[in-house]
Amino acid sequence: MPELRMALAFFLLLNILAGLVRVVRGPTLTDRFIVAQLFGTTGVGVLVLLAADPGQAALRDVALVFALLAPVTVVAFVRFAVGSGPSPEQERR
Amino acid sequence: MTAALLDACLALCLPLLAWLVLRTESLSQSVVLFVAMGLLSALAWARLDAPDISLVEAAVGTGLTGALLMHTLSWTDERPPDVAARARHRPWAVVAMAALTGMLGWAVLSLPSDDPGLTREVDAHLAESGVEHPVTAVLLNYRGYDTLLEIAVLLVAVLGARAVNPRSERTTPEPSRDPLTGELFRMMTPALLLVAGYLVWVGEHGPGGAFQAGAILAGGGVVALLTTRLGTPRMSSWRVRWALLTGPLLFIGAAVAPLFSGRALLEYREAQAGTVIFVVELALTVSIAMVLWMFFPGMRPARAERSGKEPS
Numbered sequence: 001m002p003e004l005r006m007a008l009a010f011f012l013l014l015n016i017l018a019g020l021v022r023v024v025r026g027p028t029l030t031d032r033f034i035v036a037q038l039f040g041t042t043g044v045g046v047l048v049l050l051a052a053d054p055g056q057a058a059l060r061d062v063a064l065v066f067a068l069l070a071p072v073t074v075v076a077f078v079r080f081a082v083g084s085g086p087s088p089e090q091e092r093r
Numbered sequence: 094m095t096a097a098l099l100d101a102c103l104a105l106c107l108p109l110l111a112w113l114v115l116r117t118e119s120l121s122q123s124v125v126l127f128v129a130m131g132l133l134s135a136l137a138w139a140r141l142d143a144p145d146i147s148l149v150e151a152a153v154g155t156g157l158t159g160a161l162l163m164h165t166l167s168w169t170d171e172r173p174p175d176v177a178a179r180a181r182h183r184p185w186a187v188v189a190m191a192a193l194t195g196m197l198g199w200a201v202l203s204l205p206s207d208d209p210g211l212t213r214e215v216d217a218h219l220a221e222s223g224v225e226h227p228v229t230a231v232l233l234n235y236r237g238y239d240t241l242l243e244i245a246v247l248l249v250a251v252l253g254a255r256a257v258n259p260r261s262e263r264t265t266p267e268p269s270r271d272p273l274t275g276e277l278f279r280m281m282t283p284a285l286l287l288v289a290g291y292l293v294w295v296g297e298h299g300p301g302g303a304f305q306a307g308a309i310l311a312g313g314g315v316v317a318l319l320t321t322r323l324g325t326p327r328m329s330s331w332r333v334r335w336a337l338l339t340g341p342l343l344f345i346g347a348a349v350a351p352l353f354s355g356r357a358l359l360e361y362r363e364a365q366a367g368t369v370i371f372v373v374e375l376a377l378t379v380s381i382a383m384v385l386w387m388f389f390p391g392m393r394p395a396r397a398e399r400s401g402k403e404p405s
Contacts, residue, residue, distance in 0.1 A: 003095065006095040006096050006099065007095045009095075009099055010095045010098055010099045010102070013099055013102050013103070013136075014102070016106075016129075016132075016133070017102065017106065020106070020110075020129070023125060023126060023129060024113065026122075029119075029121050029122065029125070032122060032125040032126075033125050035125075035129075036125045036126075036128045036129050036132075039128075039129050039132050039133075040128075040132060043132040043133075043135065043136060046136055047135075047136070047139060050139055050140070056139075056144070057299075058144035058145075058148070058299050058300040059139050059144055059147065061144075061148060061291075061292070061295065061299075061300065061301065062135060062139060062144060062147045062148045062151045062300075064288060065148060065151045065152045065156065065288070065292075065305065065308075065309065066132070066135070066151045066155075066156065068156075068281075068284060068285060068288055068309060068312065069151070069152065069155075069156025069157065069160070069308070069309070069312045070156070071277065071281065071316065072156065072157070072160040072312040072315050072316055073128060073156070073159045073160045073163055075160075075277065075315070075316055075319045075320060076159075076160040076161075076163035076164040076315070076319060077163050079164065079167060079319045079392070080121070080163055080164065080166045080167040
């Protein structure tokens with residue numbers, strides 16, 4: 001069972017790696033940001049899996065903190081993207 | 094086996110992401126990559142069996158700093174320096190960096206690998222410290238003066254932040270077209286308060302504490318700042334000043350009090366140490382939350398002030 005959890009955590013980490021391609025290639029800033037948020041969700045999953053190991057229960061709190069603070073970044077992003085005149089879709093770089 | 098693969102994956106990704114953060118030509122992309130890197134480093138700390146650092150990384154390093162950087166983007170028009178071009182112009186800088194990295198690496202590698210450091214002393218005196226978690230014992234009892242000075246640094250930092258951007262002291266009108274409502278803030282507040290209280294409480298016997306709890310509360314403050322008409326807290330308000338000073342003043346009081354009964358600075362009485370640490374942590378949570386919140390400069394006043402340079 002611990003081996004299965006670790007394998008799942010590794011699989012989730014590979015998902016993050018696949019997402020990295022999207023972060024680097026974009027094309028729009030919104031794509032990148034959504035992927036970063038997906039990283040957050042996946043990372044919470046990895047942390048919860050790691051927390052199931054004996055003696056690692058504190059990692060559940062880390063996952064909790066991540067999940068709680070993720071919306072703050074989203075709000076800041078929306079404020080930035082909406083406030084900065086042209087929509088982020090136009091920022092093709 | 095899979096654990097080793099996972100670790101190798103993390104170890105390869107972190108330097109790659111760090112390079113991408115520096116290399117990217119757009120500030121907004123750097124911020125997105127920075128958030129991703131923070132997440133992976135929190136995972137790395139978790140794998141290195143350092144849940145305390147992982148928690149701080151999640152709360153302050155990534156959660157709040159990511160939001161702060163993202164928010165700062167709306168205040169800036171500047172393009173980032175082209176790191177790669179600079180490196181090409183100044184090859185000696187690259188050499189100096191490589192030398193520094195080499196020296197640091199050598200210093201780390203020359204450390205004795207199985208030296209327990211002060212772990213034994215900390216464990217031996219844990220029962221006298223008033224808390225059950227060694228990290229909290231070190232931070233608030235054995236080396237309490239470090240934490241005390243850190244809080245002073247935070248107060249200076251918030252003054253600096255306000256001095257750099259005095260416009261944030263003024264109230265700014267809410268922009269009319271507004272996709273965000275206060276609904277999110279109302280939904281998040283109970284969870285944030287609960288988790289912040291939990292983190293202060295859990296610090297006594299596990300990873301947690303004032304800094305993480307303060308970051309959670311500040312996160313709530315930022316959501317309020319960006320979605321409601323509350324506005325940013327102003328230094329001129331007495332309530333804000335008291336919130337900023339509660340933690341440091343109480344901590345100084347707790348530090349100085351033992352001097353009057355013939356003990357050393359910060360030498361708590363064994364029987365009261367637990368209570369003192371808990372009260373100081375609660376007060377510090379309020380102050381740290383206020384400090385972190387005040388780093389966010391509120392909404393940028395008028396679009397007209399921008400120089401018209403948008404990222405292409």
